[in-house]
Amino acid sequence: MEKPAQVEYPVHELIGRRWSPVAFSGRPLTGSDIASLFEAARWAPSSFNEQPWRFIVAARDDPEEFARMLSCLSPGNQAWVRHAPLVILTFAKLAFDRNGKPNRHALHDVGLAAENLVLQAMSMGLFAHQMAGFDSAKVVETYGVPGGFEPVTAIAVGYPGDADSLPEDLRRRQHSKRARVSLGSLVFTKVWGEPPDFLGA
Numbered sequence: 001m002e003k004p005a006q007v008e009y010p011v012h013e014l015i016g017r018r019w020s021p022v023a024f025s026g027r028p029l030t031g032s033d034i035a036s037l038f039e040a041a042r043w044a045p046s047s048f049n050e051q052p053w054r055f056i057v058a059a060r061d062d063p064e065e066f067a068r069m070l071s072c073l074s075p076g077n078q079a080w081v082r083h084a085p086l087v088i089l090t091f092a093k094l095a096f097d098r099n100g101k102p103n104r105h106a107l108h109d110v111g112l113a114a115e116n117l118v119l120q121a122m123s124m125g126l127f128a129h130q131m132a133g134f135d136s137a138k139v140v141e142t143y144g145v146p147g148g149f150e151p152v153t154a155i156a157v158g159y160p161g162d163a164d165s166l167p168e169d170l171r172r173r174q175h176s177k178r179a180r181v182s183l184g185s186l187v188f189t190k191v192w193g194e195p196p197d198f199l200g201a
C-alpha cells in the first residue's frame with residue numbers, strides 16, 4: 001500500500017514513498033538483505049566518527065529469539081510487530097571512545113544510522129516502522145546490555161502486507177492520513193520565527 005508524502009516541494013522518490021505501515025507480509029528477508037540494512041547504517045555520519053550505534057536483531061524464522069524480542073515491546077506494538085519478519089533494537093554508546101566524556105550527539109547519530117537503514121530498506125522494496133514503545137529496562141536485562149549503552153528504538157522491517165486480517169484499530173491506522181506541519185513553521189532566517197523568502201512567504 002502506498003501513502004506518498006504530500007510534498008510542498010519535490011523530494012527524492014525514496015523519501016516521498018517512505019511511511020510506517022503496521023501491516024507486514026510474513027515473507028522472510030535473506031541474510032544478505034539483512035546485512036545490507038546494517039551496512040547502510042554503518043556508513044552514516046557521526047560526531048568525531050565515533051559510530052556510537054549498536055544493534056540487536058531477531059528474525060521471525062527463529063521463533064524463540066523472536067518471542068524474546070517481542071516480549072520487550074509494548075503490548076500495542078506487539079499486536080502488529082508479531083507479523084513482521086525482522087525486528088531490530090538500536091542502542092547508543094553514551095560516552096566518547098576517544099576521551100570518555102559524554103557524547104551529547106550519540107542519540108542523534110543513532111537516528112542518522114536508523115534513517116540510513118530505513119531508506120536502504122525502502123530501496124529494496126521493504127518498509128520499516130520505528131518504535132519508542134518498548135521496555136528499556138527489560139531490553140537491558142534480556143540482552144545483557146553493558147553500562148554506558150542506552151536502548152534508543154525498536155524497528156520492525158518487512159515487505160508490505162495486507163491489513164485486512166488485522167484488528168479494526170490497526171486497519172484504521174494503516175489507512176490513516178499522513179500529516180506534517182508546514183515548512184514555514186519549521187525553517188527560519190535572521191531571527192527565530194521569520195520564514196525565509198525561498199518558501200514563498
Ligand SMILES: Cc1cc2nc3c(=O)[nH]c(=O)nc-3n(C[C@H](O)[C@H](O)[C@H](O)COP(=O)(O)O)c2cc1C
Nearest residue numbers: 018019020021074077129130131132133134153178
Ligand atoms: C523515535 C520514534 C518512535 C516511534 N514510536 C512508535 C511506536 O512506539 N509505535 C508505533 O506504532 N509507531 C511509532 N513511531 C512511528 C511514528 O508514529 C510515525 O513515524 C509518525 O506517525 C509519522 O508517520 P510516517 O512514518 O508514516 O510518516 C515512532 C517513530 C519514531 C521515529
